[in-house]
Amino acid sequence: GRSEGAEIDFKLSTGDTVTVFTTRPDTLFGATYMVLAPEHPIVTELIRGQTPNGVNLQNRGEVEEYAKEVANKKEMDRLDDTKEKTGVKLEGVTATNPANGEEIPVYIADYVLAGYGTGAIMAVPAHDERDFEFAKKFKIEIKRVLHGTLSESSAYELANQRNEEFDYSAEVDDKNFNLTKYRTSLEKTLNDKWDEDLESGAILGRVLGGSNNKTINPLPLLDNFILKNSNEFDGMSPKEAGKAIIEKVGGRMTATYKIKDWVFSRQRYWGEPIPIVHCEQCGAVPVPEEQLPVTLPEVENYEPAGDGQSPLSTIEEWVNTTCPKCSRAGRRETNTMPQWAGSSWYYLRYMDPKNSETLVSKENEKYWAPVDVYVGGDHAVRHLIYARFWHKFLYDIGVVSTIEPFQRLEFLGFILAEDGRKMSKRWGNVINPDDIVKLVGADTMRIYEMFMGPFENTIAWSQDGLVGARRFLERVNGLTEHITDTEPKETTVQLHKTIKKVSEDIEGFKFNTAVSAMMIFLNQAEKGGLTKESYLTFIKLIAPFAPHITEELWLETGGSSIHLTNFPVYSEALAKDELVTIGVQINGKMRGEITISPEATEEEAVETIMKNGSLADKITDHNIKKIIYVNGRIINIILT
Template structure:
């Protein structure tokens, strides 16, 4: 037998699979379907790193297994190819982003194909293809038509490096998640998507989905539903409304805090004795991102509004008003009541500025270190609420406020509307024009879609952060589709998240020119059965795509209210030094090098065997070598094949147990233990010194999803019919996974002396006889008299001698 030549074998079978269209989804809708989805990659110039193949291989294993179980499998691939990194590279290197994208995709595609992933390449999509983004634009127009896309001036997170506005979700640790650049606040006119309209449904519908719990928790926390009340404090002739989740603590409100951007500040300009100080503080606050402003551990800062005070509506007390950067206009009403006795941040603020602290819920010392859970306390110093439990007091105070016209019950969400436009070039053009005559934004007719990106000489954003498209007068100046008068195109483009919010639908019918996908295909393939992606996208792409899908459901385009039935996540692969892989740390492992030296099957097998799929794990080159040795031992089974066309009696139980183990573990992301079971079975083959054709046949099928190339080659070499990917997944007999015999310990006078094998349901006489007949145990009994025989079924034999 020739040696295991991974290069020749992998080239051969990748060519055969492509030629045979082995993994193309069928148009036959009479079959049960299974839709497996990965987060399609962003094709960067750096190519794949070894972290990419981990989730791809995991879903590939599931997809290959499902095909053998009789499903029509859709396992597609495409490219999330718009976005800032490509544009920044194009600017730096004076290359058109389109060319950069094409080069990056070619490199990524070659790398993915070298891994033998069973993607349906006939359905490949690209978000920068006009035939694709035509439908991204179409969805935007439908959102606009339904009032869910609107434009407004607002303070946004501005990346000073990328020169682009960022959604809150794109600011991580106070910096741009893409480039790490400083983020500050700027006033910009932005297109917004009203995701808040769907906030409650995005929470409620999680209950019926098979998502891992930490994904559900992150989404619910990000949406941030809370119940409370809006309350009006009186300031001169104005009502200053606040939102609070604890209206029962109103009697403990000893001051108020407003956002430095609150519009009332301009109305009070003449009354404020320190207006210049207020303006200076507002400028200071605007230099910070929302994250920096709301960080709990930071030093508290603020300015008192001198010359005005507020009246607490429940006790008529006059209290001071402050502005502080930790209160945002984008959450609640932009103003809060402060109850320092029962809130850490309010307590710290009050202590710093010498403000009153009044306990209104009993249960602990009024000290920062001694704050207790006041949700179950008793009301004190609270007028008509005194003596009530908190829950009772909440309902009583809200009823009082509503009766007196001082406030109302309110549900609030932390979730903000999605900042959708970007002042950049490399994104989908927004298909709207502004007509002065009509006095509004006017959508392009659907017949004019796609609105193509024009060629530009420079991709640099303008000096004031406007899009490069803004300087293209010939493109900007157009006619209004409604009145025929002069109009100007929108020069902002869509964010990268636009194309990724619906890509899974296009895979269902990627070449359709009439609609984003046919009704028949959408109904057949929806929803995605199993979607795996990174935890970092839980409050970005995952939330956005659920929102878009629900909207498409509401307008009758799709047939299910949720896009993905199951969502799992994977841990990252770290460097051998247990740190995140990065060029600066010098610990990046290139998958091309692994495939070249050890083979794609070794790479795939190792990434599944490396550890718990859901946890971060360090790379180990020794582990890679171990997986290669395993495959070489598998290869040598070809010299050990016997002609028996059934399981041997010696290995029947091991075979059924392994089939059960691999079948179940592949469904629960326990790929490492599934592979360990196959390694144990291989050892059994070597111990037996042979492997029957039936045993080898099923072993190769079980191993195939993780190591497809070597198993197909051995299958062919051994003369089995067809291809492995066309075979039926092995079945196990539960009764044959249970040993007929058990090993049981034997004691003499309570001391362990050895073990014997007995029938699982052996009677006491059989068990004792087996113990006495054992050569080792018998040696301890020579010259002794057995005075007592004890047998605990399935556990122990004890012989008492003298």
């Protein structure tokens, strides 16, 4: 949760000074508005009419009402990027951008939290997704201060990728590779939704390295940015400019953390009892180790006491005990630990669940630890921070042998309702999995969920999408009709490529592309036929994704359980691409394609080009100045 950045002071027209924390001080010239958390002390002062120089808030009632509304929201809902941005402008209040002296408006908004950083942000809408959406809604100026530059080879590869993706021809300026022509071409291919983005200049920043976007994803080809619209800092790299700008405005380098104070006690029955006895003579006394664990008493009513106390506080025979230190009368702590407590170490207990002497034996812990893969949902970030603290303490006292608890973390995205919002009883848009299983079966639901998109993405549910998943399984069910004594080489090769792809995708949690690969093979098998051996191999490949139908199909062939068989293994020789088709650019403009071996050298690629009449004609009578060859992807020939 550590973020390194700078604290920068902004002067308000009220006479107050607001400190913001930013990880990108290089974008300070692009800060066109400020946002305070509704709980910020300055907002409270403004609502009360208490400002250093007597400046009055012109819309006090509106601001106060919004602050009360936000106070009732959960933090998770406030940080939900899928929801429409909300906020209120502080009418009559402005801030001064310390970089250029410009006055900028000040807002309060729920997406800024009082507990993170300083509870205030400088908003740079051209280079931040949330700020961008907020600025669009409230019609705030969007000022781009970062300009993307690419290395020569990256520029050509980027242009080629987008040519294929959007079916147009993008040229790259050979002098500075600043994507001027690329941007012009890009504008022609985008739908109306992006008009505002293009006018603001924000779209290019997104394409080249901004935050994730569902329509245009950032590409890992960006070599660097340079500053623009930043006065004397124009042309500098972000790193260089960031330090210089901090020095100019008197900022301070610092670090902040997402972790917050952990309120450890809960007024609930369910939870680990806190092993403390309260004694009037000795104070709070830990329960001795030989008396651990303190167990929950059996009760008929789990409801809270109604007076803010834990349900345990009403069970006198459990609460009343003796002080472990002085043996006088004492009372047990009636608060319990939160659910985070048990989830901070439970993975260790899985390694040795029946051990009554210790948390985990050293032998078992050394054999199993650390956890190979940990999969978590939206709560996982905070949970994993706590788990690491817990684990590192256990490491320090010699209980565990590894300094880190988990080797690999995978986070799964949300499935939204069909209306694009989070599922909620309040909205009446909850999709019950049991209903889906009754309608189309568990396997169809599993296939559809894995095929929806990348594992980590947040994606809206589509009832229509179930149809395609169901149709796929119906075709698998009828695949025995295509079994033949022999099969074409294309089927054999495609099967081994599919085994390779699915195996790698399962390891990489890329289940959607694994399903796609199996669909491609199914097309080939239906078209060319397949042997019984290949059929059985394919069924085993599908088994982890659709365990019920594959078990039934396997049993029909006379086998035992398919889930007791070995997973298919591919042949490297058969799974290897024999030929690939790559784009040919001449002076940065796409002129055609050639088909070559994926291991072809630059010389072999050029030789193939010169055997292609239309391509050779464009090169003959010119001198080749430079050749840029990205193996298996693209070749660009620069002519003089």
